[in-house]
Amino acid sequence: MCARRVISALVFSVLFFVCNCLNAAGQEKKVTLSRQPGSITLNAPTAIHSMDPGNKIYSSIQITNGTVSALSTQPASSPTITLPAGAAIYPGFIDSHSHAISLLLAQSTDPSGKPYWISLANVNVMLLPDCSTPTPGSTTCFTPIKTQGEVNSLLKNAKPPNGVNWVLGWNYEPSRLVCKINGSETYGPLCPNFENQNTATALQQLDKLQPTTPLLVTSESGHIVYVNSAALKLLNICNVSAGSTSSCYKPTVNTVEETKLARTGQLDEDIAIYAIGFAEGQLAQNYGGTSKEKQLEFYSKQIETSLDLYSQIGYTTVQEGAASSGVIGIYMATAATMAVKSEYLPVTMAFLEYDGTTANDFGSSVATAQKLQGELSSGGYDMFIAGMKAFADGSNQGYTGDMSVPPPVQYENLSKPFLNPNIFKQPYDGLPDYDQQGLTTAMNAAHKGGFPLWVHTNGSQAQTNVLKAMEAYTSAVLRDVVIHFTMPTQPQVNSVLPDRIGVTFLMNNFYYYYQPLCELILGTAATQNLYPALWAQQHKLHYGLHSDASVTPPSPLFSMWVASTRNYQQGNWLPKISPACQTAVKTAQKISRLEAVRAYTSEAAWLYHREATTGQQPGIGSLQQGFAGDLVVLSADPLDPTTDLSKIYVLYTIHNGNIVYPASGKGPGTGPPVWPK
16 A cells, blocks of 8 residues: 555666566576466365355365366375364465555564554454553554553654654554543543544644654554654645645545645545555665665565465465555565565465556556556466456545435534534535546446456445446446445345446454444444345345455454354443444344355455456366365364354465465464454
């Protein structure tokens, strides 16, 4: 999610550097950019779940040169490795939406190993172990931040890392912070925080914490950044009311509103992405100095460590959900430098292309995607452009989702600056990044370029706009996808064309954000059927479950558990949930474990149009003859109703016929990852 203006020059430099390395290496040996296909034979009596249309179950599987060559109901006589009793085999998990490069952003360190970032998170996104003693701010173990006071203390006492004149806070989430007002415990938008600017703007609050050092705080929603005056000056964001220069940064959507909002210290949407990219560029220069090799190493560490974690929890296909040409270039450069050492990324990367030109000139962005797809294909990278990305709106917990005006759905407990008529048109109910006409134009351009359109969609009005645009522009070949699909009505779900439009559900959000959304932000009527997977199943829609990491943890088994139980977080530091918000959440929209597993395997493959073998491209998402040799070997069977999903762990992840987790190729894995709740 790095900003293009910051890293484009870097990408050009590192790609030039990589090409030189590859040329030098090529004089000694042939360098390939993806791992050579492997072969392996495994037995798991009556526990190899094909996830094919008939849900066939096998006892042995053979992969030859990267593809499935044999499946049998009888054990093979000479398996390559022996699995422990109770092990189960599934197709490798497929990520249908996340931002992989940012998952472990907060773990980046300077050359001496000192962290650049302070964790302000109260959701264990990075799947860290609990701190043995409370350690607020740690990026290597997890201590949830529960109050604004803790946030303020961490930021006020922070000292910039060596050589970096910035204080950086990561994954701040005000909707889940508690406080006392007039002696009563409450939380979220009712508490003083950077988002609630009723008594002081975010800029004023942050200036008190760090009067002279640039201070930047990212939100967990991924759509908001908060800054102090020193940071705002360095970011050089255009001031519409005072005129602007060609050198300042101008937001690409809702330009007037977002530039005015920035003067309060709150940066939304693409301006937030720009700010994070700017900070990342500063860190890369600190880490690498003038060395392009070391600057690339800074970004590559984030990619490699994040994808190793995805592989450890069973993924074989991972998405970069808003990838600029610069970010894709860094992935290419990372893969190329690894290949020189005969090392490879452990997953297939699927990119949703979203560039600096996307909002203003979608056709130019499509042309960039076509060029990149050609380079990925001809270069032999284990990566592909899955589609074009568009944003219909922002996040509901950040009050940037586009809601209906007039009701049925309107925001509750709005605070300044949302109520300021000098910034936003009143009544405020969010802002569309793309309205229906803009979405239709984007879809037309994407389809002409040969790509489907994936649209980020949270608010009720945004959903209406997206569905109307998709229904008006159909394709017999391409499959467009509605990302998140948070709160559609049942008639809206039933209006989706099942054969050509897919949807994804941010199911983890139900667990972490159901209470604040129900009680304080949207109300009970709007939240009872959040992420309606059951309606989608009944309408025979193809749907995936996803984490949107780094918004929520990328654990697929956790997502399956939430989808099949409709549990929400209880017993934490938030006040006891109201009786009205307890009603029906245990049953509304609950799906079976089988359907939840399919959402991470065969159904997710459908979203990528890869549920069948086409030409030289093997199908993914199910275990069938000629399909990709992508498997996850689990310590227990998630479809056994007696199995506790939180106790299952990955024994092996196999990609293209090769054991990629454990990375040694040996194993098996010996313990469960952190259960994120």
